[in-house]
Amino acid sequence: MIVVSDTSPLTNLAAIGQFEVLRRLYGELHIASGVWDELNAWGRRWPGCDEVANADWIQRHRVQNQTLVAALRRDLDRGEAESIALALEVGADIVLLDEKEGRHAAQCFGLHVVGVVGVLLEAKAKRVIEKLQPHLDALRKTAGFYLGESVYQSALVVAGEGADSTV
Incomplete structure (x- = not known):
């Protein structure tokens, strides 16, 4: 690839x-x-x-x-x-x-x-990282990366960590 x-x-x-x-x-x-x-x-x-x-x-x-x-x-x-x-x-x-x-x-x-965010989602899906949310939070707080709330919440749902996830 x-x-x-x-x-x-x-x-x-x-x-x-x-x-x-x-x-x-x-x-x-x-x-x-x-x-x-x-x-x-x-x-x-x-x-x-x-x-x-x-x-x-x-x-x-x-x-x-x-x-x-x-x-x-x-x-x-x-x-x-x-x-x-x-x-x-x-x-x-x-x-x-x-x-x-x-x-x-x-x-x-x-x-x-x-x-x-897509890289981190792939990393979660392939078990390279255990949880997505701490990394999204770090992007916002540590890196100063702008991450809109809708993208943040959608990513958590896709990763099975959001309020709407079934996991």
């Missing part, structure tokens, strides 16, 4: 101590050079920077289709634009993206998009 990741899933999972979930679920991950640059932006080492630097299971790529990247940059940041272009170049099965505009653009190209 070929999986390309944007910056947000890397930083948010690292911030809550769940970076390793990516390796356990996908084995190998691909990132664009723009994602690496975002992890090191503004003279700050963002969560996930050290993890990515030390992960031999993450492959960095220079995106070839700069025309596509330039077109996508009208509406998206560099990491999102390059992640979408890279996903198309390598024939990715999944592209990990969280931002609404980036997700929409990727879907317009026929890419299968999964966000950080």
Whole structure:
């Protein structure tokens, strides 16, 4: 399976101590050079920077289709634009993206998009993590990740942890 990741899933999972979930679920991950640059932006080492630097299971790529990247940059940041272009170049099965505009653009190209909540749901389903709720709470509180209440509650139901679940 070929999986390309944007910056947000890397930083948010690292911030809550769940970076390793990516390796356990996908084995190998691909990132664009723009994602690496975002992890090191503004003279700050963002969560996930050290993890990515030390992960031999993450492959960095220079995106070839700069025309596509330039077109996508009208509406998206560099990491999102390059992640979408890279996903198309390598024939990715999944592209990990969280931002609404980036997700929409990727879907317009026929890419299968999964966000950080989807990664955690898959981790729960595959028993990589035991409970979803503590990780969703940590995304909100520790990582500062915006997670709307309806998405939060829906994810808990899907995971069998919500008020409407049958477990």
